[in-house]
Amino acid sequence: MFSIVEMVVVLVAAALMTTVAIKEDAAKRRAQVMTAEGQNEAVINSALSDWVTNNYATLIAGGPVAVVASPPTLNDLFTQGNLKQPHAAGPFWGGSYVISMSVGPATCTASAGDCHVTYVMYPSKPLTRGGVPDIVGASQIAQAGGNSFGYSKTQNAGTITGLNGAWTANNPLGNVPAAILATNGPTSDGNSVYIRRDGALTWTGDQNVNHVSLHNVHDLDAEGTVSAANVGATGAVAASGAVAAGTTVTAGTTVTAGTTIGMGSVGWPRTACPAVNAMAGASDGSGLVLSCQKVSGVLQWMPIGGPKLWYGYTAIPDGNGTFVPNPVCPAGGTPGIVVSGQSTYTDPTASIHYRVDGTGPWTVYIVDGSPGDNTVIPGTAVATTYCSY
Structure with a gap:
């Protein structure tokens, strides 16, 4: 059997072990609480940071603000x-965020x-x-919060130091240890490398x-050149300068240019074309403008x-012969002439004929009789020239 002394020793040892276990359990539970607090502050x-990004334009509209x-x-x-859920106004030890x-x-x-x-x-x-300031607990909170978090230590307590000494900031609470602070840092303020x-x-x-x-672009303004393989528009296309297209510019209503609209020299009269209009x-390169038309069912x-x-x-x-110059017809056009009488004098039994010599230029006579008659009679007329295609 154990002596009384031995029993006392066993009981004292058991009590010490129980006390140590309680302290270790309390420390573990406190560490869990610190971690939860750090994670909660990280969510906030x-x-x-998201709020700053969403309101960035309003925040910087007035320039610098202290x-x-x-x-x-x-x-x-x-x-x-x-925030997806409401949060308490402050940490568990009191105060506010x-x-x-x-x-x-x-x-x-x-x-x-x-x-x-x-x-x-x-x-x-x-x-x-x-x-007493809890430096260890502050460290645990900062570790759980992440790289944006820091805390003040006993030495140089007026400075907040980020994890692993990554950054420093003034302690907003003054020269106080165990103050905890989170900041956005220099690159996460909405002014990022992405297009806002x-x-x-x-x-x-x-x-x-x-x-x-x-897709779904409202207005497109350009100070320089807009180049496109195809331009399709359901509204107006307005340009103060040149609009250059490799193939087709299609507009639902109007194409408006402040200066000129240029077309490629790609057509020839009476040859096939892609679509009406x-x-x-x-x-x-003569500058003659062509349109695609349906002629006898053929484009x-x-x-x-x-x-x-x-x-x-x-x-x-007068009828004695007038020289009429021919037009210079672009794109292979054939010159032609039409003579319309204005006044004549002839034998009532005869007929009036306007004789045209040449294929362009021409000489026009007013004659009395059939087309082969060369009897010139007084009179006036107008010769109108054209190009035929």
Whole structure:
């Protein structure tokens, strides 16, 4: 049997072991609480970052601001959808979560797009345990929060140091150990390398969209050249300069140009064309404008004015022979002439004929009799010339 002394020794050892186990369990549970607090603050910090991104254009609109007058509250983050659930107003040891932000640097401007939004989020009271700053607990909270978190130590307590010494910031609580603070850092303030959907920042270089499509574009303004293989528009296409297209420009209503609309020299009269109302320039570079018309059921390029383009007229002052110059017909046109009488004098028993000699230029006579008669009679007429296709 055990002696009384031996039993006392066993009981004391068991009590010591129980005490150690209780302390270890309490330490474990406290570490779990610190981790949960750090994760909770990380969720708030992430939501705050989203809020800054969503409101970036408004925040930088006025340029640099030392202290933003109305930073969001936790309730704002929840009601605007940045926080998925409501959060307590402060940490478990008391106080509240404080949010502060600024826009800088002092030389930035909204137009230049070089403003940054800096924010901090921190509990209004340091972490304590038994009335003493709990540096270990603050470290556990920061570790659970991530790289955006830091805490103040006993030495140099007026400075918050990020994890692994990555960054430092002034302690907003003063020269106090165990203060915990989260910040967005220099690159997560909405001013990122991505194209912002709210248009707050202007592009600083040429863009290559890698052959993908842009859909549902409202207005497209260009100071330089717009080049496209095909342009299809359901509304008006307005250009103050040149519009160059490799193939077709299609508009649902109107194509308006501030100066000129140029067409490629690709057509030739009486040759096949692609579709009714298509337009082209004559391939000889003469400037003759052709439209695609259906002639006898066949689509052909034809001058816009029709198969005969009238060029001018020459007065025939008398019947003794007047020289009429022929027009220079572009795109292989054939010159032609029509003579219309104005006044004549002849034997009532005879007939009046306008004799035209030549195929262009011509000489026009007013004669009495049949076409072969050379009896010239007094009179006047007008000769109108044209090009036939």
